[in-house]
Amino acid sequence: MDEIAENLGMSKKTLYKYYAGKEDLIIAVVEHYRLKFDACISPIVLEVTDDFVDKLLRLGSAVSTMISNAPICFIKDLEKYLPDVWRDHAAWKHRKTNESLREILQEGIQKGVFRTFLSSEVIILMFLTLTENLFKPDVLAQLPITPSQLYISIMRVFFEGIMTDNGREQFRYKMLSDAEKKFKIGEM
Numbered sequence: 001m002d003e004i005a006e007n008l009g010m011s012k013k014t015l016y017k018y019y020a021g022k023e024d025l026i027i028a029v030v031e032h033y034r035l036k037f038d039a040c041i042s043p044i045v046l047e048v049t050d051d052f053v054d055k056l057l058r059l060g061s062a063v064s065t066m067i068s069n070a071p072i073c074f075i076k077d078l079e080k081y082l083p084d085v086w087r088d089h090a091a092w093k094h095r096k097t098n099e100s101l102r103e104i105l106q107e108g109i110q111k112g113v114f115r116t117f118l119s120s121e122v123i124i125l126m127f128l129t130l131t132e133n134l135f136k137p138d139v140l141a142q143l144p145i146t147p148s149q150l151y152i153s154i155m156r157v158f159f160e161g162i163m164t165d166n167g168r169e170q171f172r173y174k175m176l177s178d179a180e181k182k183f184k185i186g187e188m
Contacts, residue, residue: 001021057171
């Protein structure tokens with residue numbers, strides 16, 4: 001708290017007027033992240049567009065940017081020192097991913113980009129299992145790629161697998177022309 005107050009140019013006493021302690025401050029940081037995430041992701045998910053593949057890639061880009069802005073050391077410390085806050089945040093991420101992915105899947109099926117015979121419930125469970133297990137601090141620390149690159153890899157493998165042939169063709173074309181140039185990653 002001393003260091004935070006000093007960096008803000010205020011006394012510790014003034015800082016305690018706003019936050020009762022370290023835990024309250026950390027909860028405020030986590031809540032701020034959630035609000036930023038919602039403000040960034042929700043408009044893309046709810047947007048009505050004819051170019052669904054572009055929407056999917058913009059969503060992936062936004063999510064990967066948000067992920068890369070969350071320091072791994074903060075996530076590790078949150079999990080270790082404030083497990084209740086960590087569990088609450090993990091439950092929020094699970095709920096938010098479930099809601100957003102459900103919307104994306106329904107729209108993708110309607111637009112003919114995703115296969116219709118696949119169970120949305122199974123796809124959502126697979127995606128949640130994959131992302132929740134790969135984006136753990138101890139796993140991220142072992143990987144030779146950034147969290148952003150990991151998310152793009154997941155998108156490529158996962159979404160291409162549930163796409164129709166036409167959707168896959170559009171996705172690959174846009175992926176090569178947009179995302180790989182933007183993130184400067186090679187074939188994964």
